[in-house]
Amino acid sequence: MKIVVRVELITDWGDTNTVEVGRIDRPSQTLDSGSVGLSLADGKQLLHSLQQAVIPAQTDEICALRRICRRCHRWTGVKGLPESQSRYRLWYRQLSQPTPRILRLRAALVFGNSVLPAMADHAGARYAGVVSPPGETRSADVVSTSGRDDAEFLPVGDKINHVTIRNRTLRVGARIDTIELPSIQPRSPTTEWTLAIDGGFVRGRGKTEIRSFEILTGRLAAPGGKPRVFACVRSELPDVAERLTSLVQTHSGTSHPRLSVITDGANGIQSIYRQLPFTATPILDWFHISMRVRHLEQIVKGLLPRSETEKYTKKALCTYANRLRWCFWHANAAKTEQRMQQTLLLCRIVVAQTARFTRSLEQLDYRVGELLAYLKSNSGSTIAYGKHYREHRPISTAMAESAVNQVINVRMCKHQHMRWTPRGAHLLAQVRCAGINGDLAAKLAAYRARIDEVPEDVARFLEFMQRAEEAKPHAF
Structure with missing residues (x-):
């Protein structure tokens, strides 16, 4: 046969x-x-x-x-013979x-440009952004497995150098860094948008450079739509608020969207919303408030009273601590302040008879003061969490925490014994976010369209030259 x-x-x-x-x-x-x-x-x-x-x-x-x-x-x-490969x-x-080089007219000059785009940059960057660090050889080993026992998996001819994968990944990150694509699905100007921001730290490269630096990441979400992941290194951007402004305005389709910014209130992230050119509602993460209240409850529960005074003190402190979470949940600021001040008063006026009870009261006093300072530094960010929860509106940075895990931890921190430069981590984060959002190819296409555009001043010059050429008398 x-x-x-x-x-x-x-x-x-x-x-x-x-x-x-x-x-x-x-x-x-x-x-x-x-x-x-x-x-x-x-x-x-x-x-x-x-x-x-x-x-x-x-x-x-x-x-x-x-x-x-x-x-x-x-x-x-066509410029010459198709000798390039x-x-x-x-x-x-x-x-x-073989690919020829095409002649193109731009501003009365002739340039030879390769016809085919560099598709290897797209494929290699997407693979490196998803699998393993471009600084290690593992991604190249997975792609090229010829000559090994598992060559049946992806049998290619030559081994791909990990340096090539890294360079292409960072080059693609630099190309798509400033490109924001508008949302395909049209949005109403009354749509409520939620911007959840969090940060993750990665180790810096070398002992002489910064030991660790922060990468801001999070998600932009709207009801009924797919959340958009973003990430950036603060030192690599002239203005973080400008980047977030472009992100929100591009995907919302309006210059003044209805936006809520949810953060954990740490490392100055909460102040970002004040730099936006439109009004944004700040929301302090409910989980961080709840955990701080939980710490107070555990300290009070662990008190071991010996005398009647200590027993009365523990009973009163249990009453104040158990009602504190309810005050935060329903945004009762007056009762919240009252409960914490009463707790501080008891911790400072009660004379305990045992050293252990005294140390517990000192620890409780310190934690309550820390909670008060935390709320003061994020004043105006607490809301009626119960009402928002019943309306199915976000009250925590859970989607930002998952973005930290997807973009930073899995790729740069967890089981990845690597050190990064701020520039390299920033560019890799752009590729990682584009891969998660599914618009890596679209951003590269937008980049190629942008470099093919003729600048406005050049277009005016060409138009002037064309009019001058048409005005000349022609000999027949």
């Missing part, structure tokens, strides 16, 4: 071409139950031949389309295809 595999290529304008991609011989003398079907080697060879037939056809089609000038719609020429790293083999 002979098996002949042919592929038929049909272009959008009706041209048809049939190419034979494989021929497999199965003589009847050697045919048995063990040789039924295609072997793995046959499948690899067929896929390789199929790519060798498809890639040249696609390359020619892209070249034909790119040779049409976007400004004047004229058919442009575009290399495609596929899952099973690396292929090379």
